[in-house]
Each structure stands twice: as C-alpha cells, then as structure tokens.
C-alpha cells in the first residue's frame with residue numbers, strides 16, 4: 405500500500421515566525437512551545453490554528469512471543485486492560501479525560517476478544533506468531549492492517565478531526581518494538597531493549613536472546629521497512645504505522661506516545677520520510693531504546709516524566725502543551741497591542 409504524503413507548506417513560515425516574534429516576550433523565550441507553534445501553524449494554517457475534535461486511538465494486539473515469558477504479565481492482561489479502557493479506568497483514560505480527549509479502542513488482534521460495540525474491529529488474527537520462530541504475520545495481513553487504519557483515519561478526517569493521539573496495548577509489545585528498532589537502525593540489541601513492564605535481570609537476558617534469535621532467523625527479510633514490519637511487528641504496531649501514515653496523508657498532526665508508538669513512527673518514516681513533519685513527540689519514557697529511537701528520528705520530546713506505561717498516557721498528557729502553543733500563538737498580546745517597548 406502506498407501513501408502519498410506532502411510536507412506541510414512552508415509558504416507562511418515568515419509570517420508565522422514574525423507573529424511568534426511579535427509577542428510580548430524576549431525572542432525565543434517560550435522555547436519548545438515556539439517550535440511547536442511553528443510546526444502546528446504550518447500544519448493547521450497560520451490564521452487562528454485550533455485543535456479540532458482531537459481523538460486518542462488505542463491500538464491493541466497480542467504477541468506470540470509473550471509465551472516465552474518476556475513480560476511480567478501473561479497475554480490475557482491485554483484483554484483485561486481493553487475492558488479497563490472501556491470502563492474508563494486506565495491511566496490513559498484518566499489523563500485523556502483531563503485533556504478532553506475521547507478514547508477509542510481498536511482491536512487489531514488480541515487473543516481473547518472483548519464483546520463490546522464501542523470497540524473498532526480491525527482484527528487480523530488472534531495474536532501474532534512468535535517472532536523468534538516464524539514471521540509475525542503475512543505480508544497480506546500487514547497490508548490489510550494498513551488499509552484498516554487508513555479507513556479509520558478517513559472517517560475521523562470527515563468528522564473534522566485535525567489532531568490524533570496514539571497509544572497501544574499488547575503484552576510483550578516492547579519485545580517486538582525492540583526487535584524492530586534494532587533491525588531498522590542496526591543498533592545493538594542491548595541498546596534497543598529494556599525492562600518493559602519491569603522484568604527482572606534473568607528475564608531481560610531471555611528477552612534479548614529471543615530478539616537476537618528473531619533477527620538471526622529473519623535476517624534476509626529485514627532490509628525493507630514493510631517486510632520488517634510484517635516479520636517482527638505486531639498487529640497493533642501495524643495499526644499504528646497505518647494510522648501515522650494515513651493521518652500525515654490527511655494533513656493531521658499526530659501526538660506520538662512512548663517507546664512502542666515511537667518505534668511505529670520510525671517504521672512509518674522509513675516507509676515515507678515526509679510523515680516525520682506531521683509528528684509531535686510527546687515524551688521520552690524510561691524504556692531503554694526510547695531515546696535511541698527519538699535520536700534516530702531527530703525528535704525532541706516535549707516531556708520527560710519517567711513514564712513506562714504506554715497506552716497513550718504520555719500523548720494525552722502532552723495535548724495541553726499543544727493547546728498552550730496555539731493559545732500563545734493566537735491570543736498573546738503583541739508588543740504593539742500591549743504598548744511594550746523593548
């Protein structure tokens with residue numbers, strides 16, 4: 405599947421920068437908020453840019469490799485957490501509520517589905533194959549996953565959404581993400597792999613061994629980003645990659661969450677580099693490999709809170725900063741209006 409992504413227009417950059425510089429503050433004094441305002445005004449338009457109907461999408465999927473004991477939790481916890489998201493009780497729900505951000509759960513292929521009509525059904529199977537033994541999924545399943553996300557983003561676009569925030573749930577998905585990151589960047593497995601949910605030292609050794617085995621087994625299939633994604637990814641990671649590419653194609657800003665969503669962003673940008681300009685990096689988590697992934701993307705995260713949770717929690721926490729950037733851009737007095745002379 406090919407995505408046609410334009411770069412946001414830079415035609416108004418001089419106007420946008422002049423407006424930022426006209427505000428009653430020392431030049432550059434709002435730091436990263438100024439860079440965020442420039443990015444957002446480019447993407448959403450220079451005149452009164454506003455966040456419209458923002459939505460947070462949590463993509464869920466299970467991983468065959470979870471049977472190797474690479475997480476603190478068994479895969480049934482994915483299902484239980486999906487129920488928790490629907491009940492509004494998870495960390496992402498609490499922060500999203502504060503930010504006025506509706507949460508939608510997309511089931512991309514958890515092992516034990518939850519019957520609830522609010523869930524968007526993008527199931528590609530009941531969990532992926534264990535990546536150290538077989539490719540995670542077929543190329544066809546991956547293509548179907550990308551198409552599903554593109555359809556969903558099309559619906560949101562038609563409803564007027566111009567900003568989406570992304571999250572995920574899938575026990576063992578830091579294993580898949582670390583494998584993807586190592587394959588994509590060529591960085592050592594030990595630099596790309598962390599404790600995820602908080603595994604102990606012996607489990608971390610096992611997790612790294614599983615990842616090395618997966619990279620070794622599939623080494624001939626890892627040079628193209630799409631095959632790499634099908635071989636080592638997860639159903640929810642495919643959903644994320646599709647959502648990132650489709651949102652960029654539709655001219656939406658995308659709030660990227662923690663390690664897993666950042667790795668999905670890296671894969672998406674390897675597929676279509678123009679996607680990068682539409683992404684806002686919410687935070688740097690404590691997961692080993694997240695900083696490496698952000699560096700590879702030349703991304704400057706807004707927050708560093710020591711989170712290690714995923715779900716979209718950090719993306720929800722970052723939305724108020726996007727509001728703040730647009731509020732100062734739209735509403736702060738200029739030197740002329742306030743009669744301030746420097």
Ligand SMILES: Cc1cc2ncn([C@H]3O[C@H](COP(=O)(O)O)[C@@H](O)[C@H]3O)c2cc1C
Nearest residue numbers: 475477573574575576577578600601714715
């Ligand atoms: C109760 C619970 C809630 C979570 N919420 C997010 N994750 C996070 O943990 C998983 C990734 O870590 P690993 O690769 O070590 O399994 C993902 O599902 C992620 O979203 C959770 C994990 C648990 C156990």
Ligand SMILES: O=C(O)c1cccnc1
Nearest residue numbers: 662663664689712713714
């Ligand atoms: O940064 C993340 O997304 C993350 C880190 C640890 C566990 N789950 C998710």
